[in-house]
Amino acid sequence: MNMIEAINSAHKVMMARDPDVVVFGEDVGYFGGVFRATAGLQEQFGKQRCFDAPISEGGIVGTAVGMAAYGLKPLIEIQFADYIYPGYDQIVSEVARMRYRTAGEWTMPMVIRSPYGGGIFGGQTHSQSPEALFTHVAGLKVVIPSTPYDAKGLLIAAIEDPDPVVFFEPKRIYNGPFDGHHDRPVTPWAKRPEAQVPDDYYTVPLGQARIAREGAELTVITYGTMVHVAVAAAEDNGVDAEVIDLRTLVPLDIKTIEASVKKTGRVLVVQEATRTSGFGAELAALVQERCFYHLEAPVERVAGWDTPYPHAYEWAYFPGPKRLKMALEKVMAD
CATH class of the missing domain: 3.40.50.920 (Rossmann fold)
Structure with a gap:
């Protein structure tokens, strides 16, 4: 699998395994995501468990907060990391603090996925790397995989974690590893051992x-x-x-x-x-x-x-x- 396929597989494994996992975000349903990471989920699991959200990152994160407090496990996608800032207040003020402010009575078992970084000539609004903003916030876990095998295993571990996880996906290596040479062809993931991804359940520990x-x-x-x-x-x-x-x-x-x-x-x-x-x-x-x-x-x-x-x-x-x-x-x- 390449990294997109591995991330998609993690969704399918966990949605089949746990009926509380709900996927939503911008264009993740019918279209299957701008990078196709959620392709086929709505068809397989229905519109109640994989659906499109309005273009409102604050609304997406805020809705996920309510779902997580209720007991569901929302797995949301922010289409590009550059779009996450309208939802930053919800992430910092609600998501990260819920366990602390309720003395452990409520947790936030939710994952915020987002493609991040450059490599697709997306310019200033599609290429940013804002990970430091989230590592500074107590209560959040921050994950950034570098291989398909790790992407699937880490995402499953993040979904199962009782605390909120920000999961950044380096889109430059979605389809193949990147060694920094502009004139060197990318080696397909299929030819690398890190792409030998099991179809079924496994985790990579956070x-x-x-x-x-x-x-x-x-x-x-x-x-x-x-x-x-x-x-x-x-x-x-x-x-x-x-x-x-x-x-x-x-x-x-x-x-x-x-x-x-x-x-x-x-x-x-x-x-x-x-x-x-x-x-x-x-x-x-x-x-x-x-x-x-x-x-x-x-x-x-x-x-x-x-x-x-x-x-x-x-x-x-x-x-x-x-x-x-x-x-x-x-x-x-x-």
């Missing part, structure tokens, strides 16, 4: 990182699309780098990070989002706090520009092979 590439000289900490860019950069430049795919930003698998950094002594953090106040800054701070005496060089960061997303310069905005090569050389030279 809060458990994956070693995407083992190494001993340097640790690269990243997530989503940038996992593939980091692995390609290490292999292209002959650096024995260990690449950590976080999978979930909250909860964070700090033990895997610590173990790797104490082994290598050098750290590069990579994110697609803008640099200032990005999640990479939190990662750099945690490494400094927990592994300072094991570091052989300062922690280096590679990120997107501190600018609104540039449509015409999308490939320059991406942390790509050239920028990662420079960062790898800098860390190794110190």
